[in-house]
Amino acid sequence: AQKITQTQPGMFVQEKEAVTLDCTYDTSDQSYGLFWYKQPSSGEMIFLIYQGSYDEQNATEGRYSLNFQKARKSANLVISASQLGDSAMYFCAMREGEGYSTLTFGKGTMLLVSP
Amino acid sequence: NAGVTQTPKFQVLKTGQSMTLQCAQDMNHNSMYWYRQDPGMGLRLIYYSASEGTTDKGEVPNGYNVSRLNKREFSLRLESAAPSQTSVYFCASSIGEYSNQPQHFGDGTRLSIL
Numbered sequence: 001a002q003k004i005t006q007t008q009p010g011m012f013v014q015e016k017e018a019v020t021l022d023c024t025y026d027t028s029d030q031s032y033g034l035f036w037y038k039q040p041s042s043g044e045m046i047f048l049i050y051q052g053s054y055d056e057q058n059a060t061e062g063r064y065s066l067n068f069q070k071a072r073k074s075a076n077l078v079i080s081a082s083q084l085g086d087s088a089m090y091f092c093a094m095r096e097g098e099g100y101s102t103l104t105f106g107k108g109t110m111l112l113v114s115p
Numbered sequence: 116n117a118g119v120t121q122t123p124k125f126q127v128l129k130t131g132q133s134m135t136l137q138c139a140q141d142m143n144h145n146s147m148y149w150y151r152q153d154p155g156m157g158l159r160l161i162y163y164s165a166s167e168g169t170t171d172k173g174e175v176p177n178g179y180n181v182s183r184l185n186k187r188e189f190s191l192r193l194e195s196a197a198p199s200q201t202s203v204y205f206c207a208s209s210i211g212e213y214s215n216q217p218q219h220f221g222d223g224t225r226l227s228i229l
Contacts, residue, residue, distance in 0.1 A: 033215055037220075043222060044222050050215055102173065103148075105159075107156060108157055
């Protein structure tokens with residue numbers, strides 16, 4: 001089974017609207033972390049936001065927020081007031097367990113923001 | 116603010132040739148990683164180095180070797196390149212032991228093998 005599932009290969013949104021990018025995860029660990037990265041067409045990977053499994057509140061970073069539903073094992077990224085520059089590939093990733101561990105990435109969602 | 120620097124940015128090889136991808140970070144991070152990115156596959160971990168002096172296999176290590184030269188540098192070597200290794204390669208680094216710290220990525224190396 002995939003550890004990280006991003007079911008939306010592509011999403012379209014109009015400028016200034018909000019959009020939600022889905023991410024579900026699979027782990028048996030109680031301690032884990034979820035990360036979202038943005039990859040614009042230029043190719044670099046940009047860290048956006050982090051949510052820890054023990055965090056009681058949903059993470060927020062500017063226009064990015066994370067809708068974390070632990071029982072459903074979902075960590076959806078919400079982008080408010082979309083901008084043309086938000087057009088990019090978005091990856092969800094998970095780190096499992098305490099201490100050191102590696103990241104597992106989902107296959108990504110391509111977001112296109114139209115004027 | 117260099118962060119993670121990868122060289123080269125682009126490379127074309129013939130099948131059977133060898134090459135080394137270089138990666139250096141200036142953030143005093145303990146851990147470093149090599150990923151490959153293929154269309155529709157996301158990022159897959161090739162090898163990683165949790166700390167200086169250690170290296171471990173990731174999800175797709177076959178056909179690759181790595182060297183953690185020192186705390187700053189982590190290289191990836193293709194001994195005998197194959198067309199299936201055509202990909203975009205990313206190096207990343209992180210503090211390591213704190214699970215809430217993100218990995219920081221280089222700009223990638225686009226490698227084509229003919």
